[in-house]
Amino acid sequence: MNFKNRVERSFNKQGLMDLLGARLSQVEPGYCEIELLYREGLLQQHGFFHGGGVAAIVDSAGGYAALSLFEPDEEVLTVEFKVNCLAPAEGEKLIAKGEVVRLGKTLTVTKGEVIAIHRDKETLCALMQQTVIRVARKDDLAG
Amino acid sequence: MNFKNRVERSFNKQGLMDLLGARLSQVEPGYCEIELLYREGLLQQHGFFHGGGVAAIVDSAGGYAALSLFEPDEEVLTVEFKVNCLAPAEGEKLIAKGEVVRLGKTLTVTKGEVIAIHRDKETLCALMQQTVIRVARKDDLAG
Amino acid sequence: MNFKNRVERSFNKQGLMDLLGARLSQVEPGYCEIELLYREGLLQQHGFFHGGGVAAIVDSAGGYAALSLFEPDEEVLTVEFKVNCLAPAEGEKLIAKGEVVRLGKTLTVTKGEVIAIHRDKETLCALMQQTVIRVARKDDLAG
Amino acid sequence: MNFKNRVERSFNKQGLMDLLGARLSQVEPGYCEIELLYREGLLQQHGFFHGGGVAAIVDSAGGYAALSLFEPDEEVLTVEFKVNCLAPAEGEKLIAKGEVVRLGKTLTVTKGEVIAIHRDKETLCALMQQTVIRVARKDDLAG
Numbered sequence: 002m003n004f005k006n007r008v009e010r011s012f013n014k015q016g017l018m019d020l021l022g023a024r025l026s027q028v029e030p031g032y033c034e035i036e037l038l039y040r041e042g043l044l045q046q047h048g049f050f051h052g053g054g055v056a057a058i059v060d061s062a063g064g065y066a067a068l069s070l071f072e073p074d075e076e077v078l079t080v081e082f083k084v085n086c087l088a089p090a091e092g093e094k095l096i097a098k099g100e101v102v103r104l105g106k107t108l109t110v111t112k113g114e115v116i117a118i119h120r121d122k123e124t125l126c127a128l129m130q131q132t133v134i135r136v137a138r139k140d141d142l143a144g
Numbered sequence: 145m146n147f148k149n150r151v152e153r154s155f156n157k158q159g160l161m162d163l164l165g166a167r168l169s170q171v172e173p174g175y176c177e178i179e180l181l182y183r184e185g186l187l188q189q190h191g192f193f194h195g196g197g198v199a200a201i202v203d204s205a206g207g208y209a210a211l212s213l214f215e216p217d218e219e220v221l222t223v224e225f226k227v228n229c230l231a232p233a234e235g236e237k238l239i240a241k242g243e244v245v246r247l248g249k250t251l252t253v254t255k256g257e258v259i260a261i262h263r264d265k266e267t268l269c270a271l272m273q274q275t276v277i278r279v280a281r282k283d284d285l286a287g
Numbered sequence: 288m289n290f291k292n293r294v295e296r297s298f299n300k301q302g303l304m305d306l307l308g309a310r311l312s313q314v315e316p317g318y319c320e321i322e323l324l325y326r327e328g329l330l331q332q333h334g335f336f337h338g339g340g341v342a343a344i345v346d347s348a349g350g351y352a353a354l355s356l357f358e359p360d361e362e363v364l365t366v367e368f369k370v371n372c373l374a375p376a377e378g379e380k381l382i383a384k385g386e387v388v389r390l391g392k393t394l395t396v397t398k399g400e401v402i403a404i405h406r407d408k409e410t411l412c413a414l415m416q417q418t419v420i421r422v423a424r425k426d427d428l429a430g
Numbered sequence: 431m432n433f434k435n436r437v438e439r440s441f442n443k444q445g446l447m448d449l450l451g452a453r454l455s456q457v458e459p460g461y462c463e464i465e466l467l468y469r470e471g472l473l474q475q476h477g478f479f480h481g482g483g484v485a486a487i488v489d490s491a492g493g494y495a496a497l498s499l500f501e502p503d504e505e506v507l508t509v510e511f512k513v514n515c516l517a518p519a520e521g522e523k524l525i526a527k528g529e530v531v532r533l534g535k536t537l538t539v540t541k542g543e544v545i546a547i548h549r550d551k552e553t554l555c556a557l558m559q560q561t562v563i564r565v566a567r568k569d570d571l572a573g
Contacts, residue, residue: 017194020163020185042163051160052222053200060195079195080394081418083226083369083512083559085539087532102557103516107393108366108420110514110557112541128531128539130512130559132367132418134394223537224561226369226416226512228396230389245414246373250536251509251563253371253414255398271388271396273369273416275510275561277537303480306449306471328449337446338508339486346481365481369512 004030004069011068011076015061023058025065031101033065039093050090055097055115055127059084062099063111063131070104075135080108082131090126092119099131109133147173147212154211154219158204166201168208174244176208182236193233198240198258198270202227205242206254206274213247218278223251225274233269235262242274252276290316290355297354297362301347309344311351317387319351325379336376341383341401341413345370348385349397349417356390361421366394368417376412378405385417395419433459433498440497440505444490452487454494460530462494468522479519484526484544484556488513491528492540492560499533504564509537511560519555521548528560538562 005028012018012025018035021043027034035058037043037050045051060082068077099113113129148171155161155168161178164186170177178201180186180193188194203225211220242256256272291314298304298311304321307329313320321344323329323336331337346368354363385399399415434457441447441454447464450472456463464487466472466479474480489511497506528542542558 011189014189015194016183016185016187017196021196040159042159044159046154046157047219051158051200052203052225053160053164053196056199056203056225057194057196060199076189079229081226081228081367082195082199083224085224085559085561086222087539103554110516112557125532128541128559130514130557132514224510228416228418230396246411253373255414268389271398271416273371273414275371297475300475301480302469302471302473303482307482326445328445330445332440332443332505337444337486338489338511339446339450339482342485342489342511343480343482346485362476365515367512367514368481368485369510371510372508 004028007073008033008065008069012065017057018061021054021057028065028069031066031070033062033069033099035062035097037095047089050095052086055090055095056084058095058097059099059113059115059127059129060131062097063113063129064133066099066101066111067109067133070101071135074138076138077133078136080132080134082129085128086126087128088124088126090115090117092117094118107134147171150216151176151208151212155208160200161204164197164200171208171212174209174213176205176212176242178205178240180238190232193238195229198233198238199227201238201240202242202256202258202270202272203274205240206256206272207276209242209244209254210252210276213244214278217281219281220276221279223275223277225272228271229269230271231267231269233258233260235260237261250277290314293359294319294351294355298351303343304347307340307343314351314355317352317356319348319355319385321348321383323381333375336381336403338372341376341381342370344381344383345385345399345401345413345415346417348383349399349415350385350419352385352387352397353395353419356387357421360424362424363419364422366418366420368415371414372412373414374410374412376401376403378403380404393420433457436502437462437494437498441494446486447490450483450486457494457498460495460499462491462498462528464491464526466524476518479524481515484519484524485513487524487526488528488542488544488556488558489560491526492542492558493562495528495530495540496538496562499530500564503567505567506562507565509561509563511558514557515555516557517553517555519544519546521546523547536563
């Protein structure tokens, strides 16, 4: 099974991505994009996309960017991530982009960003830095 | 309107909290708890609560802990937050706890944690550190 | 060799702690304090302690809090840390306090804070959240 | 006074940069580089550059990248930063690079990295994400 299949298979098992309506729109070695379309259920009190949804897709994009470079019998878990909110996440669509910065034997570091698209105008609305860990598929996931 | 009403009113306007099924379970001055009950739509690929849902409720708990101390005509926006995933978020219920560490004129810093409850056993599954900003209710929120 | 000796031995090999004039003032299982006395060489452009010195001692305090719980043949390396600057680090002395939140087989998470002491008044001036990793003493440290 | 002069003037007032032997090697609008040459006083217990020194120069590089875009009567203070250590900081020289990602009226977000140079080979050894705040030069700096 190639890297795209492995990422797609994992993505499709995530109930939260389905609940949010997130879509895996691009997977390359060390890179992943996830999109979220505007829905009332994704908003916060000011009518913008909620930071929790923004965080969920950029965390996943970073994790899948890493998974695309792992061995077939490995999975990925988030160790930690940090998100800066740069602008209101306002628009018809969000695109989260995750990219591997350093692939390690144990830990992998990624960076990510989220773009909001509003009437064809793109705004960078979030910046992320993340650490993920490789785990064997049958491992105790408590690490 | 007192601080509890203001926090509840803001919480109830958040579509994402409703979509996730999150519940505001406690609000005190400088402190807030948000709960999430187990549902398939909240899981990741290993059957635990997805980190995005964990992040969403602890980000909100920190923000509302801050809002509870703000003036009635002010609102809260997340500047940034960082989450460490300490253990799989496995169980019947998650409780996110947010607490103000330093209340500032412009910026407020909070800390948070998420507890997973599984058959009456509590596990600390996430630790958060967050910066939020006060905004006047009518302000341009792009700050 | 007990945990205090191991922490002290490691601390004393750190040239930077010596250059800054930092002092290991307390070590308990899972806890460590490091102090820094006022010197012109530690300041920033406004006359307060520089954030770099603040970060250096709180990063070390967190790492040594973890090391105090490791096996004798293990060492500690910082994976990442995040510091919030809460108030100007002004005073005669800084005390950095590091504490283990979750001890893991591979990764350990700590939290920390820095207190500035100015004419007997204590001010919380920094808050930290950190991930460290265990390494065998002879390991390739590149992890 | 132009942006380079303002950054240099501020840098030269920082006792810590002098103590560490750090050098401001490049300043462009929204960009700054700071170098650190190998010295025993900058090391940790394994003989690599100490994370505290790495953090100090990349925090400063991010802050000065921001200051280069501020008005002449404004100064910069670090709100928070997060550093991932990617590889041991081993070599003859470190170069910290800071760059503005989003310039705001109140808050500015930067990203940074630190490169270690060892026998002409460059290694990315740290990645940073930072929030800084503008302050009027005479302001109460406690924000």
